[in-house]
Amino acid sequence: MRYYIYLVRKKRTIIWIIALLALGIYIFRYTDKNIKPTVIAISEIRARAVTTQAINDTIKNKIKRDINYNDLIFVKYDNEGKVTLMQANTILMNSIASEVAIEVQEQLMEMSKSNIKVPLSNAFDTQIITLPSVNVRIVPQGSVAVDFATEFESSGINQTRHRIYIIVVTDIKMIVPLVSENLRITTNIPIAETIIVGDVPEQYVNVPKENLLNIIR
Numbered sequence: 001m002r003y004y005i006y007l008v009r010k011k012r013t014i015i016w017i018i019a020l021l022a023l024g025i026y027i028f029r030y031t032d033k034n035i036k037p038t039v040i041a042i043s044e045i046r047a048r049a050v051t052t053q054a055i056n057d058t059i060k061n062k063i064k065r066d067i068n069y070n071d072l073i074f075v076k077y078d079n080e081g082k083v084t085l086m087q088a089n090t091i092l093m094n095s096i097a098s099e100v101a102i103e104v105q106e107q108l109m110e111m112s113k114s115n116i117k118v119p120l121s122n123a124f125d126t127q128i129i130t131l132p133s134v135n136v137r138i139v140p141q142g143s144v145a146v147d148f149a150t151e152f153e154s155s156g157i158n159q160t161r162h163r164i165y166i167i168v169v170t171d172i173k174m175i176v177p178l179v180s181e182n183l184r185i186t187t188n189i190p191i192a193e194t195i196i197v198g199d200v201p202e203q204y205v206n207v208p209k210e211n212l213l214n215i216i217r
Contacts, residue, residue, distance in 0.1 A: 040179060043118050043136045047174045048185055050116055051108070051138060055168050055187045058107045062100055069192040072164055083196060086162075088148070096166070097146035104168055108140040134176055141171040141182060149188070155195060163193040 071092060076085035117133040147167045155161040168187045173180055 036179070039118070039134055040176060040181065043134065043176050044174060044181065044183065046116060046118050047136055047138055047172065047183065050111070051170070051172055051185050052187050054107050054111055055104055055170070055185075056189060058103050059100055059166065059168070059189055059191075062103050063096070063191060067096075067192045069162075069164070069194040072192055073162075073194075093148050097148070100166065100168065101144045101146045104146075104170065105140065105144045108138070108144075108170065108172070112137065112139045137175040139173040139175060141173050143171075145169040158197065160196045161193060162196055163190050165189060166191050 072089050074085075074087045074089060075083055076087075078084045115135040115137050118136055119133045145168070147169075149165045149167055151163045151165065153161045153163065165188045168189070169184065171182060171184050173182050
C-alpha cells in the first residue's frame with residue numbers, strides 16, 4: 001500500500017514538473033515572439049533619444065559662443081560686390097571637429113557607466129498596472145566621426161541663406177536583458193549661418209564628405 005501511494009505521488013510530481021516545463025516554454029516563446037520586439041523597439045527609441053541629447057549637450061557646452069561664419073568660410077567679392085568664391089577654413093573646421101569628437105567620446109563613455117530605465121508599462125501601453133522597468137545599457141563602439149555640411153536655401157528676393165552644420169556619427173551597442181543590438185546614430189546640428197545677397201557663386205570649396213574625421217579612443 002505504501003509503495004502504491006509512493007508511485008502515485010511520484011507520478012503526480014512528474015506530471016507537475018512536465019506541466020511547469022511546458023508552461024515555462026510557452027511563456028518564453030510567447031514573450032520572445034510578442035513582447036520582446038516591442039521592448040527592443042521602445043528601448044532603441046529611448047537609447048537613440050538619450051544618445052542624441054548627450055551629443056547635442058556636449059556640442060553646446062563645447063561651443064559656448066556663437067561661431068563666426070566668417071571664421072569658417074572665406075568669401076571673395078569682385079569689383080561689383082558680387083560673391084565670386086567661397087572657401088572653407090579647413091584648418092579651423094578640423095580643429096573644431098577634433099575637439100567635438102573627443103568630447104562626445106568621453107561623454108558616451110561616462111554614459112555607459114549607468115543604465116537607462118525603460119518602464120514596461122510603455123511596452124504594454126497601459127498605465128493601469130504598474131510594471132517593472134527594463135535596464136538598458138549604452139556602450140560606445142569604435143570611433144566618433146565628425147564632419148561639416150552646408151545648405152543653401154532661398155530667403156527672399158535675390159537672397160540666399162547659407163547654413164553650416166556639424167555632423168556627428170557614432171556607433172553604439174544597446175544592451176537589454178538577453179539581447180543586444182548595434183545602432184548607428186547621426187546628429188546634424190546647425191552652428192553658423194549668413195545671408196548672401198545676390199547670386200550664389202559658381203565656385204564653392206567645401207570639406208569633402210568622404211574625408212570624415214575619426215577620433216578613436
